[in-house]
Amino acid sequence: MTDGERGLVDFRTEPARYKHWKLSFDGPVATLAMDVREDGGLRPGYELKLNSYDLGVDIELYDAVQRLRFEHPEVGAVVITSGKERIFCAGANIRMLSQSSHGWKVNFCKFTNETRNAIEEATGESRQVYLTAVNGPCAGGGYELALATDWIIMADDGNTAVSLPEVPLLAVLPGTGGLTRLVDKRRVRRDRADVFCTTEEGVKGQRAVEWGLVDEVVPRSRLAEVVSQRARELAARTDRPANARGLRLPPLERTIAGDAIRYSQVECALDRQRGIAEITVTAPTAPPPNDAEGVRAQGSTFWPLALARELDDLVLHLRTNEAEAGLWVFKTSGRADRVEAYDRLIASQQDDWLVREIRLYLKRTLKRLDVTSRSMVALVEPGSCFAGTLLELVLAADRSYMLAGARPGDSRPPATVRLTAMNFGAYPMPNGLARLASRHFSDAGRIEKLRARVGEDLDAKAAAESGLVTFTPDEIDWDDEVRIALEERAAFSPDALSGLEASLRFGGPETLESKIFGRLSAWQNWIFQRPNAVGPKGALVVYGTGERSEFDRRRV
Amino acid sequence: MTDGERGLVDFRTEPARYKHWKLSFDGPVATLAMDVREDGGLRPGYELKLNSYDLGVDIELYDAVQRLRFEHPEVGAVVITSGKERIFCAGANIRMLSQSSHGWKVNFCKFTNETRNAIEEATGESRQVYLTAVNGPCAGGGYELALATDWIIMADDGNTAVSLPEVPLLAVLPGTGGLTRLVDKRRVRRDRADVFCTTEEGVKGQRAVEWGLVDEVVPRSRLAEVVSQRARELAARTDRPANARGLRLPPLERTIAGDAIRYSQVECALDRQRGIAEITVTAPTAPPPNDAEGVRAQGSTFWPLALARELDDLVLHLRTNEAEAGLWVFKTSGRADRVEAYDRLIASQQDDWLVREIRLYLKRTLKRLDVTSRSMVALVEPGSCFAGTLLELVLAADRSYMLAGARPGDSRPPATVRLTAMNFGAYPMPNGLARLASRHFSDAGRIEKLRARVGEDLDAKAAAESGLVTFTPDEIDWDDEVRIALEERAAFSPDALSGLEASLRFGGPETLESKIFGRLSAWQNWIFQRPNAVGPKGALVVYGTGERSEFDRRRV
Numbered sequence A, B: 001m002t003d004g005e006r007g008l009v010d011f012r013t014e015p016a017r018y019k020h021w022k023l024s025f026d027g028p029v030a031t032l033a034m035d036v037r038e039d040g041g042l043r044p045g046y047e048l049k050l051n052s053y054d055l056g057v058d059i060e061l062y063d064a065v066q067r068l069r070f071e072h073p074e075v076g077a078v079v080i081t082s083g084k085e086r087i088f089c090a091g092a093n094i095r096m097l098s099q100s101s102h103g104w105k106v107n108f109c110k111f112t113n114e115t116r117n118a119i120e121e122a123t124g125e126s127r128q129v130y131l132t133a134v135n136g137p138c139a140g141g142g143y144e145l146a147l148a149t150d151w152i153i154m155a156d157d158g159n160t161a162v163s164l165p166e167v168p169l170l171a172v173l174p175g176t177g178g179l180t181r182l183v184d185k186r187r188v189r190r191d192r193a194d195v196f197c198t199t200e201e202g203v204k205g206q207r208a209v210e211w212g213l214v215d216e217v218v219p220r221s222r223l224a225e226v227v228s229q230r231a232r233e234l235a236a237r238t239d240r241p242a243n244a245r246g247l248r249l250p251p252l253e254r255t256i257a258g259d260a261i262r263y264s265q266v267e268c269a270l271d272r273q274r275g276i277a278e279i280t281v282t283a284p285t286a287p288p289p290n291d292a293e294g295v296r297a298q299g300s301t302f303w304p305l306a307l308a309r310e311l312d313d314l315v316l317h318l319r320t321n322e323a324e325a326g327l328w329v330f331k332t333s334g335r336a337d338r339v340e341a342y343d344r345l346i347a348s349q350q351d352d353w354l355v356r357e358i359r360l361y362l363k364r365t366l367k368r369l370d371v372t373s374r375s376m377v378a379l380v381e382p383g384s385c386f387a388g389t390l391l392e393l394v395l396a397a398d399r400s401y402m403l404a405g406a407r408p409g410d411s412r413p414p415a416t417v418r419l420t421a422m423n424f425g426a427y428p429m430p431n432g433l434a435r436l437a438s439r440h441f442s443d444a445g446r447i448e449k450l451r452a453r454v455g456e457d458l459d460a461k462a463a464a465e466s467g468l469v470t471f472t473p474d475e476i477d478w479d480d481e482v483r484i485a486l487e488e489r490a491a492f493s494p495d496a497l498s499g500l501e502a503s504l505r506f507g508g509p510e511t512l513e514s515k516i517f518g519r520l521s522a523w524q525n526w527i528f529q530r531p532n533a534v535g536p537k538g539a540l541v542v543y544g545t546g547e548r549s550e551f552d553r554r555r556v
Helices: A055-071 A094-099 A102-124 A141-147 A166-170 A178-185 A190-197 A205-210 A220-235 A292-301 A303-321 A336-348 A353-370 A388-396 A435-439 A444-451 A460-465 A475-491 A494-504 A512-527 B055-071 B094-098 B102-124 B141-147 B166-170 B178-185 B190-197 B205-210 B220-236 B292-301 B303-321 B336-348 B353-370 B388-396 B435-439 B444-451 B460-465 B475-491 B494-504 B512-527
Strands: A021-026 A029-034 A077-082 A129-134 A151-156 A216-219 A255-257 A260-262 A266-271 A276-282 A327-333 A375-380 A399-402 B021-026 B029-034 B077-082 B129-134 B151-156 B216-219 B255-257 B260-262 B266-271 B276-282 B327-333 B375-380 B399-402
Touching (some): A021 A055, A029 A055, A029 A220, A055 A102, A055 A353, A102 A129, A102 A141, A102 A303, A102 A512, A129 A141, A141 A178, A151 A205, A151 A220, A166 B494, A178 A190, A178 A512, A178 B494, A190 B435, A190 B494, A205 A216, A216 A220, A266 A303, A292 A303, A292 A353, A303 A336, A303 A353, A327 A388, A327 A475, A336 A353, A336 A388, A353 A388, A375 A388, A388 A435, A399 A460, A399 A475, A399 B190, A435 A444, A435 B190, A494 A512, A494 B190, A512 B512, B021 B055, B029 B055, B029 B220, B055 B353, B077 B220, B102 B303, B129 B220, B141 B178, B151 B205, B151 B220, B178 B190, B266 B303, B276 B303, B292 B303, B292 B353, B303 B353, B327 B388, B327 B475, B336 B353, B336 B388, B375 B388, B375 B475, B388 B435, B399 B460, B399 B475, B435 B444
Parallel strands (some): A029 A077, A077 A129, A151 A216, A276 A327, A327 A375, A375 A399, B151 B216, B276 B327, B327 B375, B375 B399
Antiparallel strands (some): A021 A029, A260 A266, A266 A276, B260 B266, B266 B276
């Protein structure tokens, strides 16, 4: 990743290049030790003291969590701890936050939230259980990281406490899911949560256990021993294969040339004038291997894995480095039957640990789209291959256009879309529902009717009747209708669109994740705009200067 | 209500004083016709053209919805329509919004949301069904009002359409639940909702029915006839008594003297220096009547009804007129056995229409507390009567302190709290759970144990063990501990506290209401702070000036 203020942030890294984390292994237990280099900030202007973190630190964590799943099938438990003597983690770096733009703060919180959700998903679905050894003061984002793990062991040494001091100290909220996880995951009683979140020094010792803030406290002298024992117990319950070979994730190849970003299966053309990123995904050109062994043999070039990695990187790149591309247009190119064949392979080999990981990676990547603050439109045209996994792009889009019939002079058949088994639950949204189920409000009758059409080529009329696409103009109307829709979208207020999209995308039930991205993040975004936090006398701004913050006392 | 810019807003009104609504009756069907007086704005500086509304218009609507329940048991259906020839309603007045402070806008939206929720509650629980006759263009807040009703009939006349033009026109969100009701209540497909909410002119005719935006369209010439027929059909299904006498709600008596606000059962002392409103509720002095007939005889002086009206008015008053009182402290005074006796009466007469209305009014009033952006602390001391309905104040508070033992020289017995049947579901929160159930995360075992203790006097130790109160200092610690807690609270950023409280109060499930107050309102609050909406070139500010808005195109 680059350090320049104007440089691009690169999300690609690997353990050999980590500055801030140490990854070690002991049979089925891995340890991820946070040891932040003070002078290793992503941007100039702040020092990462007390194991505080910035986006660069979190990019490494994200990479480590990703690699542990793929490269270490033998690992059943991961211990998160601190590599420093006297501190676990002080949370997000405050100086970094106070000098960041509003957009940077919001995007930073989104990415860190996604990584914590991925830790919970690794625990629940990859059966690689995370636990935390709190070996020193654990504040703010540090405690929120612990909250994302399934078991928290804290040293009982008079110095070590967990805390969420954001409200009393900085006039902002814990921004990485802490409030939601306190009450909804750990079921801390709301009045105790209120006290905890307004107590700068936090809670330690037995009270932390009694209130449900941690799972156990042990004398400092026994911490390593107890953590090791718990980790082995948790690792013993995994269904991951002890003796399988991991799949190495080699550096992801990407070229950025002018306004074009290219990977092997994904490319993106930026139209900066119109604020549009056109993203095209290519279908596999060869048929899939026969089984999981064949998948292993292909390794990182296996099409669904390449797709997941490339789309993931592109989403992170565009979000962070291309804020003015407010509209993402999805296209696909290639043979739908190839896409469907890969979907069938993934479905049939779903019990294989590696195939499961690949599906989960696609799931996480598609979920990033749901919470991305960009308008998304899918264009379904002749030559496209919106089938199964790629049809999820249509279902994730805010709206879609499908050309009815062919264009004059185009010998290709009219566009079709195709459902596969993967559209019925393999890739749930943050609200816990498949995109198809969420779209049709879990209407079981309707979903069953759609299931009966799996594998069928649905033309524009059939796709519209099935509720899969929004509009189906013919070639006479297509150009104008699509152009006007894109131009209109680009003319609306970006903020109003973000609020609109966040409100319409998640009908139906709520989960921990949807609450974090909906309720909590929206409040935090609001607070990140308020003078009481970010004005000249705001708490975030004056922190550490010796000055006192001054608040407008009117409640809103 | 007063008109002065600095004057207090008064929420008390009655039909004879309405400027903007006409209420008429035809047997079991009432009609509430909106006919806004252009020059009748609550504040100077804007004209209420095209049946647009401000807080004053909505105060009358709130009053009408309230009175229809109590004063008109014979009414089973209420038609909302427009009293003007060429317009149904243009929504909230834009000039009013653009010249209002951030706090005013947010508080205005909160109140209007509560009234729309009350319309849905009247339909569902009072069995007084609301329907809408859309007899002209119906935009923004106008359509959101229609969305709160159970059946929407629209004239098919080429001129009449429903629309939510906020995003394209004003760069803000529909602020009265429209987005949530579109996808979660009416189950409009998300891509269609996206198109609808970005189409300034809205949708009319058959497409509006097909997309689920309205329930039927009829020729203009037949509108009155069809509406009348539907209203009678819906009214016929009510369980309200056709021949009962309504209970008239006389003007609510209140005195404001200096920093004291007094009603018959509720009083409030403002400590402006410390930003505290101390609210004391008095228990009934006499035993309750024997039955529903006795309730009718007491009329508006029946203690639970008086309590509901007075607390309701106080909450609205403080929210709107006392923004700097950021901390509300609840106290009670009187005999707990009296409170419990009234609770028993309400529980035993729950099938009586009037007793049901009184319970629902208490429920709505207590729900206002849950969504109020003020910190709340309950103080349980000797002489208090936190039993049943009044114990809800402890459970609604962000935290509570209960004095263990007596004070020297105080001959009264130590404080106790008491559960009644009313704590187990009579007053659900916006998330659909009783406060007790929400507090204990629907832990059925725990709730059943508490149910076994109904009617018992629980001292500080028992109340703490039962998880009903937060802290139980003795008389040596009480003064310091409470004082420091209140002072600390008053020193924190009001905005951070609002976000914190909104995040911690609603563990567990989400409902339409909790989504509106959590997700949607938080996004709207954010947008209401963004320069793209409220900056010098923001869309809300330049609207109607002929100038074009200018947007910062970066997505956040």
